[in-house]
Amino acid sequence: MPTIDLDHLVQPDRVHRSVYTDPEIFDLEMAQIFEAAWVYCGHESQVKEPGQFQTLQIGRQPMVMVRAKDGQIHVLYNRCPHRGVQLCGSHSGNTGSGFVCPYHAWSFHLDGKVRAIPLIQGYEGTNLNTEDPNFSMARAARVDNYRGFVFASLSAQGPSLIEFLGDAKVAFDDMCDRSPVGEVEVVPVCHRVVQQSNWKFFMENQLDALHPSVTHQSTGVSARRVENQIKKTQGSAPLHYHYLSTFASSFDQWDSVQTVNFPHGHGILKAYMGLRPTDPDTLEHEAQLRLAYGEEKAEEYLSRSIHHVLIYPYLSVQSPLQQIRCLRPLGPDKTLSEIWHFRLKGAPEAIYRRAMWYFNLVNSPATMINADDLENWTRAQNGLMSKANDWVSFHRNMGGDTERDGVLYSNNGTSEVVMRNQFKAWRNYMAPAYAKVTVTVTTD
Numbered sequence: 001m002p003t004i005d006l007d008h009l010v011q012p013d014r015v016h017r018s019v020y021t022d023p024e025i026f027d028l029e030m031a032q033i034f035e036a037a038w039v040y041c042g043h044e045s046q047v048k049e050p051g052q053f054q055t056l057q058i059g060r061q062p063m064v065m066v067r068a069k070d071g072q073i074h075v076l077y078n079r080c081p082h083r084g085v086q087l088c089g090s091h092s093g094n095t096g097s098g099f100v101c102p103y104h105a106w107s108f109h110l111d112g113k114v115r116a117i118p119l120i121q122g123y124e125g126t127n128l129n130t131e132d133p134n135f136s137m138a139r140a141a142r143v144d145n146y147r148g149f150v151f152a153s154l155s156a157q158g159p160s161l162i163e164f165l166g167d168a169k170v171a172f173d174d175m176c177d178r179s180p181v182g183e184v185e186v187v188p189v190c191h192r193v194v195q196q197s198n199w200k201f202f203m204e205n206q207l208d209a210l211h212p213s214v215t216h217q218s219t220g221v222s223a224r225r226v227e228n229q230i231k232k233t234q235g236s237a238p239l240h241y242h243y244l245s246t247f248a249s250s251f252d253q254w255d256s257v258q259t260v261n262f263p264h265g266h267g268i269l270k271a272y273m274g275l276r277p278t279d280p281d282t283l284e285h286e287a288q289l290r291l292a293y294g295e296e297k298a299e300e301y302l303s304r305s306i307h308h309v310l311i312y313p314y315l316s317v318q319s320p321l322q323q324i325r326c327l328r329p330l331g332p333d334k335t336l337s338e339i340w341h342f343r344l345k346g347a348p349e350a351i352y353r354r355a356m357w358y359f360n361l362v363n364s365p366a367t368m369i370n371a372d373d374l375e376n377w378t379r380a381q382n383g384l385m386s387k388a389n390d391w392v393s394f395h396r397n398m399g400g401d402t403e404r405d406g407v408l409y410s411n412n413g414t415s416e417v418v419m420r421n422q423f424k425a426w427r428n429y430m431a432p433a434y435a436k437v438t439v440t441v442t443t444d
């Protein structure tokens, strides 16, 4: 086990470049963070029927989320206990009444328990015992569900899911409460992008209000020009032009948006886009919510100030537009991102279409927004290989934020409190609080 001086690498206003580039630090992150914390597996609607499964990565562990006959959702290690072969070879599908290994046909119930082994008499007199869990598929230590969003932790210790989410659980409340029946359903289409950069760049970027008017200037300015032309000739432009033109807001406008930074590294970028237009579809949706929840509750649900919520260290939830991006780190300089979107059950089709516009215009790999961000992160990864300077600066507005009950509110939208708060959480995870491996930490 390497000796890594965490206090030297992560300081209150700067971090050492090696935390983005070093393979040993990456391995520690996987063990201490991703294989210990609650990790998002998927939405329960991805596995509606018994036998339906979805494969995913938790840290370095290949896992499978599956629905059993009794309706329970299990999260199992995707590994045959016989010779190690992965039982599910595709992203999703239906495995029927159980899993069957394609190598030697060992089979397993949907809860992972071994069901049958061919020519079982060949094990007579050996130490193989089908009651021994080592001969069944291993299970994630803990599985829990918040409003249909399924999480698993590979560690038996640590906070409960609800404690882990804390106030950031509003991400899922805000999405589900926009449905008149309080539920969402996944759209079974996922864009998968392999980012050529460390996972932390994405997490930092999500609440980085200084970058949009720089990185996305060309897209924002062009969209604004077209939006204004349409307004001139037709009186109003479709909302999706606004999704892009808002990126051209001034530095001062971005500086007036607030970030809210919670314990565990989670955070919120408050709303900066007008998402309550007065077109007939929106008005119909709002009337539905008033009917379902009453005037007061509906107004509370519709007026939450959220652009997106970060669940550290891997999830960005854009609840008003029903989409999430989930990271699965692959290496210090390689990160898989999954981009999913959802339907609000019972809401007008037009509200779904509105979300899909955002999905396709901003978050999909085909857009100039996502592409420009990816370019920055690749260049940052490459830049941090340079010996020119060992440090990454997070000095902006240091000491200029407001702390209340352990929550940090930025007084300036562009404050780098976001990154400082994420690294505070990172530092806590990397100390051996409730993870399995031992880290030797040396301090000056």
Ligand SMILES: [Fe+2]
Pocket: 205, 211, 212, 215, 216, 369, 373
């Ligand atoms: Fe961006």
